[in-house]
Amino acid sequence: MDFRVYILALAAFVVGTVELIIGGILDQIASDLHISVSAAGQLITIFSIAFAVSAPILMNATARFERKKLYLVFLFVFLISNLIVAFSSNYVTLLAARALSASSGSLLIVLSITIASKLVQPEYKGRAIGVIYMGISGSLVLGVPIGMVLGNAFGWRAPFLFVALLTVMAMGGIYVFLSNVPPSAVTSLRKQLSSLKNAKLVSGHLISYLMLTGHLTLYAYFTPYLQTTFQLSPGATSLVYFLFGLAAVSGGGLGGLFADKWGTSRSMLLIVSCFAVAMFILPLAAQVSFYVFMAAVMLWSALSWALSPAQQSYLMQTAPETSDIQLSLNTSVLHLGIASGSIVGGIVIEQSSVAHNAWVGCIFVLLALGSTVYSLTRPALVKSAAPAAHSAMTK
Template structure:
């Protein structure tokens, strides 16, 4: 893989750290800026909403630029917004920086996905995707705990400064490593062409599958602390260990996807998806056992990111005629899942189903993904039969 892909992965690491690090900083932010913890929690929601709407909007806005220019604009904006966030004493200003940073993050990730797949060999989109998503998994393993540690030692502002500092080398690396002519946009006609290409039914199915699988992942991950303490009976000291294990699993899953998904995507999706479904259901049944909880956190993290990364790669293959907007729609779809999954888990808990409920909801979401894939395959086979063609093999 080209060196520039790893530099893009470094930037994604900084952005992933920024997205997830607030979970350990909210009480400190609330005290410092004189707001309630629940009000401070809107910083997380604001970032998620910005990611959902920002990916396609920012990708469209940057289509007239070369990809290197777009990457630099988005990454520099992300860096400057974190500096502003680190020095502000106003909660509304901090909230505004989170929304704008999410827009910049979404735009960067969409363009980075397009850039990575254009720089990699034509049959290596999954490997290129795994390099970028590896930045997110490393953020889960090291960046988020590191941000929390900085917050404990020197206050929440230190974590914001750290994200800005880590982003800086990526800026210089992109200038040197990403070709100036990489992916120059073709103007309004190209935008209309990409939007037409995004109407392809196959791409819509893959994006829906990605949203469902990612919804399952984030539903369980959001309430993992409650499952561990209230159901398993583990002490709070175990929570960083469990989160780190999930991060290790996510790294293993992304690595597996990068090695296998280009050549054998369907077997990986079918076997990995089935194992994921069985895993969530079995985790729900055995969550009272500490050994089982620790094991399933690692296993489910691996399976979730192996299947999820493969679906992102399949979306990029399916959106070959829309290289920029395809990445943005994949980003948006997965963030829809990240928002809907935890909300569904909250509804289940609120209905009195207990803290095992999010695990059952995760199993249900994966079941729905299989149902969608089955219906889509049946429709394609029926359409092929009506046209007198050979029935297509089940694919994502």
């Protein structure tokens, strides 16, 4: 594996930390800004919506720019946005800064995926994408727990200062190790959207949306769920997030390996099916004991990040001539799912109890399984031309 893929994964780690860290410090933000927990949860929603909308637009608008320089510029924007979050004093400013952070982060993630997939030989694409998602899920191992520790010790603003420091380090790594990357061909937004006229592709993207909606219905409010169910201390909650992250990283890596070894179709069916089972048994396991619950959480966590490598490889195989477009659109779809899950989870909390979030999330995961079966059984697209050869970067 080209070592530069791991440099890109480190940058993805930083972006992933910013997006999900809010879930670990919702109660602190709500208390400081005098808002409800569900309102604080919408800081995840605004990030995800901005991320989803920005990704295809920015990829199109910046297509003519050399990729390394573009990466560094948007890392700088990402740095500034998180400093604004750290020093914001009201909810509206915080929302705006989160949107700016998401917009810059969206381009960084898509660039990481597209560049990484071109740095390796075709047979290693699944694993390269898996490494990038290991970077994102790795933010759960170190970013979120450390963020919670910093938040508990120094206040909720401290984690964002920590992210700013990580961003500076990522800028240094990209500047030193990543060589110049030629710009991609310009693809209009109309062409990007026109690629979704095919039912196989639409249902393929829908898998991500529904699965992430189900996942975030619980995960966006996992801290209040743990406190309500088990009355955990902040330190114990941080430990749960740490274990969750360990499983997430292993899941992202194994997902890429499964995609390369077993094929995308078989991997997708297995992962989505097992994820539905894991989410269903979570609330049941919580009634048995905390340790049984944690075993279910580890399985749930690993499977939550295992799908992306196989599913994104599937999209590239289904539409090789528009593979970059599909990766960009799927990144948007993923974050729309995160936004939807945050909204649905907030509604469940407001209308009933956080204890019901897992059950509601499971419904969306079952719909994701149905979408998987539907997409895999649709006829393959007609390929008019072979995919372009690898760029000189693989040499």
